[in-house]
Amino acid sequence: MLEKTGLPTDDDLKKVIPDKERLAKGAVVIIECFQKIPCDPCAISCQFGAIKPFKDINDLPQVDFNKCTGCGICISACPGLAIFVIDNNYSENKALIKLPYEMLPLPEKGKEVYALDRAGKIVSKAKVVRVQKIKNKTNIISISVHKNMAMKVRSIKVEDKKNEG
Amino acid sequence: MKKTNLAIIGGGPAGLSAAICAASSGAKITLIDDSLELGGQLIKQTHKFFGSKKQFAGIRGIEIAKNLLQEIKKYKNIELIGNATVTGYYEDGILTIVQGSNGDIFIKLLPDRIIVATGASENMLTFVNNDLPGVYGAGAVQTLMNLYGVVPGNNVLMVGAGNIGLIVSYQLLQAGIKVEAIVEALPRIGGYLVHASKIRRLGVPIYTSHSLKEVYGNDGVEKAVISEINKDFEFIPGTEKELKVDTVCLAVGLSPLSDLLWQAGCQMKYIAELGGYVALRDDHMKSSLDNIYIAGDVAGIEEASSAMLEGKIAGLNAAVSLGYRVDNFLELNRNLRKELEELRANPLSEKVKIGLEKALLKREVDQ
Numbered sequence: 254m255l256e257k258t259g260l261p262t263d264d265d266l267k268k269v270i271p272d273k274e275r276l277a278k279g280a281v282v283i284i285e286c287f288q289k290i291p292c293d294p295c296a297i298s299c300q301f302g303a304i305k306p307f308k309d310i311n312d313l314p315q316v317d318f319n320k321c322t323g324c325g326i327c328i329s330a331c332p333g334l335a336i337f338v339i340d341n342n343y344s345e346n347k348a349l350i351k352l353p354y355e356m357l358p359l360p361e362k363g364k365e366v367y368a369l370d371r372a373g374k375i376v377s378k379a380k381v382v383r384v385q386k387i388k389n390k391t392n393i394i395s396i397s398v399h400k401n402m403a404m405k406v407r408s409i410k411v412e413d414k415k416n417e418g
Numbered sequence: 419m420k421k422t423n424l425a426i427i428g429g430g431p432a433g434l435s436a437a438i439c440a441a442s443s444g445a446k447i448t449l450i451d452d453s454l455e456l457g458g459q460l461i462k463q464t465h466k467f468f469g470s471k472k473q474f475a476g477i478r479g480i481e482i483a484k485n486l487l488q489e490i491k492k493y494k495n496i497e498l499i500g501n502a503t504v505t506g507y508y509e510d511g512i513l514t515i516v517q518g519s520n521g522d523i524f525i526k527l528l529p530d531r532i533i534v535a536t537g538a539s540e541n542m543l544t545f546v547n548n549d550l551p552g553v554y555g556a557g558a559v560q561t562l563m564n565l566y567g568v569v570p571g572n573n574v575l576m577v578g579a580g581n582i583g584l585i586v587s588y589q590l591l592q593a594g595i596k597v598e599a600i601v602e603a604l605p606r607i608g609g610y611l612v613h614a615s616k617i618r619r620l621g622v623p624i625y626t627s628h629s630l631k632e633v634y635g636n637d638g639v640e641k642a643v644i645s646e647i648n649k650d651f652e653f654i655p656g657t658e659k660e661l662k663v664d665t666v667c668l669a670v671g672l673s674p675l676s677d678l679l680w681q682a683g684c685q686m687k688y689i690a691e692l693g694g695y696v697a698l699r700d701d702h703m704k705s706s707l708d709n710i711y712i713a714g715d716v717a718g719i720e721e722a723s724s725a726m727l728e729g730k731i732a733g734l735n736a737a738v739s740l741g742y743r744v745d746n747f748l749e750l751n752r753n754l755r756k757e758l759e760e761l762r763a764n765p766l767s768e769k770v771k772i773g774l775e776k777a778l779l780k781r782e783v784d785q
């Protein structure tokens with residue numbers, strides 16, 4: 254499926270999503286990278302040893318979720334923009350998603366944006382909690398969404414200024 | 419007549435790496451490139467590269483070019499001839515070079531060794547109206563956007579879901595251009611799936627087992643018809659979809675730019691896995707002719723990371739073959755070859771490896 258459409262299946266995702274207990278503990282990384290390619294910046298970027306060092310440059314990233322602090326450093330290191338951090342403890346009914354963003358304009362902190370799923374479909378609205386400008390230009394945007402959207406939302410769309418009220 | 423130890427044709431990642439590696443031996447290097455800016459394909463690549471940390475992974479292509487150029491500038495024994503095309507290779511070993519925007523400067527160069535690192539050219543596709551304005555190669559679209567800051571159109575259909583098709587689609591989206599769809603004739607996406615997924619997240623559909631059938635328009639592209647194809651690559655009637663686009667971007671593969679190697683009389687072979695006709699070579703990147711080496715996409719369509727390693731191997735061996743000394747040469751050479759091997763140790767490189775096996779000239783004595 255993934256090879257045909259570019260969309261990971263539920264089975265693919267099962268392999269990379271931490272278990273309920275870990276998710277309940279707060280911010281944790283989810284690496285949606287399913288194909289062996291010659292690439293290793295994620296493993297090198299993690300200062301906490303949460304992404305196992307690669308034996309072979311073509312290895313798939315393997316995460317020790319208990320070591321992951323959810324810091325998000327790896328997000329902007331990944332050339333595949335495949336890394337996200339999910340914090341299910343953000344508030345009573347909201348989860349925080351940190352995602353990589355290379356589009357302009359950047360969203361503004363505090364504003365609402367559209368939240369998109371893996372197929373680019375608008376599935377809800379999200380609030381921009383933080384905008385981190387990163388030197389390598391893969392910026393990190395933190396958004397809050399309803400908890401039941403935490404495993405669906407993987408992208409945002411900034412509302413076009415021209416179409417605003 | 420100008421003389422030099424080593425002429426390097428092409429200033430992409432392969433040629434630049436070859437120059438740096440050879441220059442460290444003290445040999446006199448002349449590097450010729452036909453663009454205004456050195457760096458080859460790299461200067462158009464605004465995305466972060468894959469590969470290992472050693473080969474600049476996670477760094478954007480343009481930055482890699484800058485790093486290489488800085489290295490080049492450290493060597494007094496590298497001469498750069500820019501905005502100049504090597505137009506011919508003659509039996510007496512002379513290269514003819516035409517320089518300048520009007521091509522009015524003519525240079526004859528006699529090198530002891532030559533490294534051909536000319537890269538590749540884009541493939542065309544046959545469909546009705548493929549000569550309409552608005553039909554571009556992906557390379558042209560990249561040059562327009564990333565070098566000149568000009569948008570090629572407003573609504574684009576991308577043909578080809580290899581890495582180039584996927585990456586150029588992403589760059590179009592970054593430039594604020596709508597990509598209506600990506601079609602791919604094969605039943606699966608050929609490029610890295612992480613690239614495919616990041617484009618899907620931005621709402622662009624990818625249709626595998628689909629191809630472009632026709633393009634309509636008066637003075638330029640106005641719409642495109644795509645259709646599903648069966649496993650024999652025939653259009654399946656009744657599956658046509660019409661897309662309102664003003665631009666069709668073709669990313670249907672590259673072919674090695676091997677004209678000079680033909681002219682020189684190198685042993686050539688058609689190897690589909692490497693993208694077309696390539697020169698046979700030994701594992702020092704030397705062609706069947708003792709004075710000609712090859713490196714990069716011209717030796718087989720691959721990646722900048724492999725092009726740089728091949729360039730280093732070619733540069734090193736060409737310099738040493740002229741009697742220049744390089745400390746730890748054997749070890750260096752072995753390490754470079756090992757790095758190449760590691761880089762190619764992934765399932766996506768299987769095809770390339772089969773091709774490279776077919777392109778290998780066995781040397782009589784192996785050190």
Ligand SMILES: Cc1cc2nc3c(=O)[nH]c(=O)nc-3n(C[C@H](O)[C@H](O)[C@H](O)COP(=O)(O)OP(=O)(O)OC[C@H]3O[C@@H](n4cnc5c(N)ncnc54)[C@H](O)[C@@H]3O)c2cc1C
Pocket residue numbers: 427428429430431432433450451452453457458459460463466467468469502503504505535536537538560581582583585586675713714715716720721722723724725
């Ligand atoms: C869209 C896109 C994305 C890519 N992404 C990646 C990536 O993420 N990672 C990666 O590793 N690789 C990537 N690549 C591949 C990489 O860019 C190429 O494999 C690499 O540039 C090949 O290097 P080269 O030096 O062989 O050729 P080139 O970079 O093509 O350089 C050849 C140079 O030679 C010049 N030349 C040709 N003929 C002559 C002549 N007769 N006289 C003088 N000069 C001449 C050309 O003008 C050019 O400047 C990508 C390529 C494209 C198109």
Ligand code: SF4
Pocket residue numbers: 281282298299300301302303304320321322323324325326327328338
């Ligand atoms: S989020 Fe931080 S700790 Fe977790 S894997 Fe990424 S870099 Fe390591």
Ligand code: SF4
Pocket residue numbers: 284286292293294295296312313314330331332333334335336612
């Ligand atoms: S850096 Fe990103 S694309 Fe590369 S291996 Fe790690 S997760 Fe995959």
